[in-house]
Amino acid sequence: EIVMTQSPATLSVSPGERATLSCRASQSVGSNLAWYQQKPGQAPRLLIYGASTRATGIPARFSGRGSGTEFTLTISSLQSEDFAVYYCQQSNNWPFTFGPGAKVDIK
Amino acid sequence: EVQLLESGGGLVQPGGSLRLSCAASGFTFDSYAMTWVRQAPGKGLECVSNIGVGGSTYYADSVKGRFSISRDNSQNTLYLQMNSLRAEDTAVYFCAKTSAGSWSFDYWGQGTLVTVSS
Numbered sequence: 001e002i003v004m005t006q007s008p009a010t011l012s013v014s015p016g017e018r019a020t021l022s023c024r025a026s027q028s029v030g031s032n033l034a035w036y037q038q039k040p041g042q043a044p045r046l047l048i049y050g051a052s053t054r055a056t057g058i059p060a061r062f063s064g065r066g067s068g069t070e071f072t073l074t075i076s077s078l079q080s081e082d083f084a085v086y087y088c089q090q091s092n093n094w095p096f097t098f099g100p101g102a103k104v105d106i107k
Numbered sequence: 108e109v110q111l112l113e114s115g116g117g118l119v120q121p122g123g124s125l126r127l128s129c130a131a132s133g134f135t136f137d138s139y140a141m142t143w144v145r146q147a148p149g150k151g152l153e154c155v156s157n158i159g160v161g162g163s164t165y166y167a168d169s170v171k172g173r174f175s176i177s178r179d180n181s182q183n184t185l186y187l188q189m190n191s192l193r194a195e196d197t198a199v200y201f202c203a204k205t206s207a208g209s210w211s212f213d214y215w216g217q218g219t220l221v222t223v224s225s
Contacts, residue, residue, distance in 0.1 A: 001168075034211035036152075043201055043215035044152065050209050087152055091210035094165045096142075098152040 002026050002090050006099035012107040013078050021102045023071040023088035032092035035064055035073045038101075039084045047086075048073065078104070109133040109214040111202050116219030123192050123223070129185040129202030129216055137180035140205040142212060143187050145198035145221075153198075156187060157205065170196075192223045 003026040013019045023033065031051040036044035046055040048064035051071060061076040075082055083106055088099040115127040129141070143155040156176040157165040164176050175188040185202050199220050203212035 032210065034209065036212075043217055044212070045215070046211055046213050049206065049211035049213070053209075055211075055213060089152070089211070094154075094157065095167050096154045096157070096210065098154075100151050 001095055002029060002093055002097050004088055004090055004097050004099035006086075006088060006102045008102065009100070010103045010105065012105055014107045015080060016077050017107075019075045019078055019082075019104055021073045021086055021088075021104075023066075023073070023099050025069045025071075025090055028068045029090040029092035031067050032090055033064075033066065033071050034089045034091065035062075036087045036089065036098075037082075037084045038087065044087065075104070109204065111204065111214060111216035113200065113202055113216040113219040116200065116221045118222045118224065119192055120225050121193060121223055124188070124190045125192065125221060127187040127189065127200055127202075127219060127221070129187075131183045131185065131202075131204070134204065134214075136178075136183040139207060140210075141178060141185045142203045142205050143176065143185075144201045144203055144212065144215075145196075146201070146218075147195075147198040150198075155200070158185070189221070192221075194223050197221060197223050 007022045033051045035048040038044040052064045085101045110132045112130045140159045142157040158176045173191045177186045199218040201218045202216045204214040206213045
């Protein structure tokens with residue numbers, strides 16, 4: 001099973017600032033990496049797939065990059081609605097696995 | 108508009124069974140793989156089971172031999188039969204449409220809570 005790790009576990013950011021989250025896979029997943037946003041009491045929402053392609057309706061302030069084992073999600077200018085938990089997920093091998101999540105909260 | 112509506116969750120005793128359903132609409136159901144993902148209270152996300160367009164199935168080791176995924180394309184419905192339930196199966200269960208090609212989960216239901224407790 002591919003183990004996904006995320007850092008930092010919590011990121012405190014002021015609105016308008018840039019946030020960068022990291023995700024690492026225990027072995028190469030190619031570009032088969034997605035990012036999700038989850039708010040309390042809600043289902044996750046797909047932000048990025050294929051490591052760098054924004055999903056339908058996702059604002060341009062969200063961007064993803066990386067391949068192999070190292071990936072990043074960047075939110076260029078945090079809006080109030082962006083404070084949430086973010087998960088990375090690999091879909092290169094079953095079982096598809098998620099990282100433990102990274103919480104972005106208000107500084 | 109894509110909609111996924113889970114049902115069938117509830118309180119069940121250890122060792123019991125439950126069948127979850129996910130009613131899909133707004134897309135060509137039989138053209139997409141579907142996945143069940145669960146989230147234990149206050150915890151992260153875990154892929155439980157996946158079923159392909161042709162009916163191929165995959166299971167997490169934690170549920171293999173106890174859970175069974177199926178789909179009824181005539182009813183646009185996904186199922187998860189859960190047997191021999193354990194306390195550690197307590198979670199919100201989401202069904203998710205699985206995007207062709209990227210295998211990411213582009214649409215999710217609102218989830219149904221399964222609680223395994225005596």
